[in-house]
Amino acid sequence: GADRTPGRAGSWDDDAAGGQGARRGPATALAAERARQARIVVVGAVTERWAPEQAVPVHENWRLAPPVGPAADLWAVGVLLFRAVQGHAPYPEESAAELVQLVCSEAPAYAEECGPLRPVVESLMRQDPTERPDFEELRGWLRSLIRSAPEPDVGSSTVTVPSTGPGGASDPRRLPIVRRRGWLVRRGRAAAPVAAHGRHKRGKQTRERRPRRLGRVLLTLILLALAAAVLYAMLFMPKDGEKNGQDRTGTAGSRSDAPSASREPSAGKPSGDGAGSGTSSPDDQQPQSTPPAGLAKGFVVRNDPKGFKVAVDESWTRRGENTRGQIRYVGGDFELLVVAGRDKASEFGADPMAYQQNKEPELAAFRASSWASSSGLRRIDVGRTAMAEGEFSWRDSSGRDVYARNLAMLIGGRYHVVLVIGPADERRAVARYFEQATATYSTTSG
Incomplete structure (x- = not known):
């Protein structure tokens, strides 16, 4: 309870005069x-x-x-x-x-x-x-x-405790052994209460020592395997000088391929016409793939012509930009939606959390759905970049329950959105695609 201090004005438990009707x-x-x-x-x-x-x-x-x-x-x-x-x-x-x-x-x-x-x-x-x-x-x-309420089904899930002796009643002084279904019990231990001769006892002690010996054997084998791995590394692995030479050779080889890749869009034109390549529209180019470095297996970083790069599943296909400024990567029932700087902070405000919850057009279906829920809403500030992240679930116009992970970033006074949508029962897959996309997203143009 609160402290009662007599004579102190404004205290919470002051009583009225006479102690009657005190609030x-x-x-x-x-x-x-x-x-x-x-x-x-x-x-x-x-x-x-x-x-x-x-x-x-x-x-x-x-x-x-x-x-x-x-x-x-x-x-x-x-x-x-x-x-x-x-x-x-x-x-x-x-x-x-x-x-x-x-x-x-x-x-x-x-x-x-x-x-x-x-x-x-x-x-x-x-x-x-x-x-x-x-x-x-x-x-x-x-x-x-x-x-x-229906009665519980008493059947295969019921485990009965057997009696301590064959055909006899259970001992009320002995507590039952609690075991889960699927645990294995050695039958040889059930015969422990039976009296045995001295040689049987010695034989039992010998059998109990076998697991200790097995552990020693396994430990010895592990140590031998580690020693063999160290010897293999010392004898057969390349030296530092040899490795550096191979790296330099591979780098030189990769550099020789770069001019050919840069010349592909200007095929059929004179090589000296450097200004003509700038007339091609970025929308007509396919997004280039960057070799994955530190990515999960099956993902690749795409350099999108709209001025950003993001990691997507290597089997996904890119859809062109629609009228709402959205770039879509689609693979089966999953979809990655990227908006690169369409909305300005001067028009939609500088709070990414408020933008995500109330104004982001990509979540309009969530806000309009009669059944919707959100969780994991949080704001992240890294340097001068403010971000808002959240998880959203709703029922779309076709009656399908969908689950989405959304990230709204305020970069250079404009909002960049990364949204991954998938079925509600594939939350782990949606989270995996979302984490790979947000970890590698960055702008490539000013």
Whole structure:
């Protein structure tokens, strides 16, 4: 509880004269806002502890705000049920300040995987505390769900504990051995309680020493393999001078190929006409591939004629620029969408997080979808470059559930967007394509 300090003006627990009708809590709006900020720091990003009536900012008429009562506990029960069934919280929990803002301004995510519990969970997480069910109504709902729930299937997943003796009852003083399905149990150990002669005991001790000997043999083999690898490296690997000579030869060979590659676009024209090559349109050229250096297997860096380079899957094909200034690389059900400096910060603002959530045209389908959720929203500042990253899920116009990773970068006063879209059940593949693309994206023209 809070400290009670008599004679101190403005304290939270000051009693009125005579001790009758005393109001507990902050006495002023400033004190209430300070208490709210302190609670944000202490409680942290825990959705169960932030009902909308607890997270709402303190305004001038803060005494008229809905009181914090049992409805906040019902909110916590609904969020706990959502987290237990869905596997995640209904709001992003990366930042406590962001969580408090989202709880007050946006509705929670849909409890689509809660099954029969969905109406209960969504009613408990309503924004208005007066619209949440009371405890008696909640108890009736839960009782009806329990009564209508099917009985568990007792079959192959049930493991019975055998008795200690053949045909005898189990010993109540002995606890059962907890084993998981699939663990192997040696049958030879089951005969341990049976009395044996002295030679049998000696034979058992001999068998127990075999694993130790096997470990020593394996350790010896590993040491021999390491010694053989060192000898091979010393005898057969090339010297430093030989390696440098080979590198110089390979470099000279690669340089001899560069002029031929640069002359390919000007085939059929005189070699001395250097100004004629500048008349070709960049849209008619195919993006050039750069040899992968430190990339994942199956990826290649593409030098796009629109002034950027990015790593994509080597089997993906490039689509031309559309009317919205988007460059698309498509491969099966996956799509990489790149926008290189189309939108200006002077027109759309200098906050990449606000641009990504409210103004980015590539996420217009997410904002217009009736079923949508976002997570992992964060801002990244590297030097003078500001970036915003997030994960988005929605249902497109064809009824397909899609998952996307988006990165909006503010470079030179313009927004550059890297967006990877794929099926909702292929989140790992989308993340893999997105990480390779964002790790290698850079502009090649001023």
